[in-house]
Amino acid sequence: MHAVGAFVAGLIFGIGLMVSGMTDPSKVIGFLDLAGRWDPSLAFVMVGAIVVGAIGYAVARNRTVSVLGGAMHLPAERRIDRRLVLGSLAFGTGWGLAGFCPGPAVVSLGAGQDKAVVFVIAMLAGMALYEIAEKHFHNGGK
Amino acid sequence: MIDWTHFTPWTSLAGGVLIGAAAALFLLLNGRIAGISGILGGLMRPVRGDVAWRAAFLAGLLFAPALYALVTRIPAPTIEAGYPLLLLAGTLVGIGTRYGSGCTSGHGVCGLSRFSPRSLAATLAFMAAGFATVFALRHVFA
Numbered sequence: 001m002h003a004v005g006a007f008v009a010g011l012i013f014g015i016g017l018m019v020s021g022m023t024d025p026s027k028v029i030g031f032l033d034l035a036g037r038w039d040p041s042l043a044f045v046m047v048g049a050i051v052v053g054a055i056g057y058a059v060a061r062n063r064t065v066s067v068l069g070g071a072m073h074l075p076a077e078r079r080i081d082r083r084l085v086l087g088s089l090a091f092g093t094g095w096g097l098a099g100f101c102p103g104p105a106v107v108s109l110g111a112g113q114d115k116a117v118v119f120v121i122a123m124l125a126g127m128a129l130y131e132i133a134e135k136h137f138h139n140g141g142k
Numbered sequence: 143m144i145d146w147t148h149f150t151p152w153t154s155l156a157g158g159v160l161i162g163a164a165a166a167l168f169l170l171l172n173g174r175i176a177g178i179s180g181i182l183g184g185l186m187r188p189v190r191g192d193v194a195w196r197a198a199f200l201a202g203l204l205f206a207p208a209l210y211a212l213v214t215r216i217p218a219p220t221i222e223a224g225y226p227l228l229l230l231a232g233t234l235v236g237i238g239t240r241y242g243s244g245c246t247s248g249h250g251v252c253g254l255s256r257f258s259p260r261s262l263a264a265t266l267a268f269m270a271a272g273f274a275t276v277f278a279l280r281h282v283f284a
Contacts, residue, residue: 002172003198009168010202011209012160013176013247018210020157021150022246026220030148032276037145041154046250048158049165053255056166066173073174074256077243080263087242088249088264092271094234096279098223101246102239103178103203105232108219110204115221119232126236127183 001068014107020045023107025099032096165252168199177248178203179239242268 021027021041030039063072095101100108100119108116165176172195181196210216223231239245242264244253249268253261 003194005171006195006198007202009164009176010199011206013164014203014206015210016157016160016164018206019160020154024219029276030145032272033280034273035277035281037143039145039148041150044151044154045158048155049162049251050254052159052162053165053251056169057256060169067171070173078260080260083241084264085267087238088267089271090234091238091242091245092268093275094231094238096272096275098228098231103247106200106203107206111207111216115228118225119228122229122232123236126233127186127240130237130240131186
């Protein structure tokens with residue numbers, strides 16, 4: 001049942017990304033281009049997602065088990081450290097270069113777009129590099 | 143200057159609502175955060191009992207275009223980045239989201255929905271880097 005819940009959530013998430021315009025890199029870059037002809041649409045995506053998300057999180061706040069059974073897996077980490085900030089800066093740079101972030105890239109892969117295939121392969125390689133680096137330098141992170 | 147020709151407040155808001163609803167549903171049903179980079183990256187160190195839900199969520203994302211196409215035509219995206227830039231961008235997104243423990247979905251939507259200061263710091267960092275990168279691409283080196 002957990003897999004069914006995850007599939008349905010992923011499906012709705014993906015449809016939402018498509019409807020919102022997030023799967024069009026030129027629209028994402030239009031939002032990030034503050035100094036050019038700025039398209040504020042993606043701020044509306046964030047507002048819609050956060051308002052509805054916050055209601056969901058408020059409802060779930062006092063739950064100790066999920067509806068399908070099993071623990072609530074909420075991140076316990078609260079530190080704002082160098083890894084978080086430098087990692088996020090690197091991510092934002094890549095996001096600005098191509099206009100793809102992970103969710104829309106996976107959805108566009110599902111739509112069979114050549115450029116999304118290349119982007120996702122590079123993204124998986126980047127994630128693999130992280131795993132290799134973590135394995136070699138047990139630097140006390142997570 | 144606002145780009146009124148590309149401005150889509152209502153569809154973007156509607157897409158955002160779907161994204162937020164999917165994140166809320168996933169939290170309530172599965173007790174999980176809908177963070178795409180984390181769900182994907184977690185498959186690189188597979189743990190028993192932890193693989194099926196990740197694969198199912200990603201399958202939902204991949205299947206979204208097929209479902210969307212049943213209802214209406216999928217809009218053709220514009221991807222300005224060429225292949226070398228896509229490779230660089232994808233690698234940065236892969237490494238950055240893993241070091242930064244999240245992306246637009248995990249930090250930007252889910253983290254902000256639960257008012258996490260850590261996710262707010264990450265979101266500000268990747269947004270700032272995205273704005274700076276597009277500024278450099280469009281207005282400095284262009």
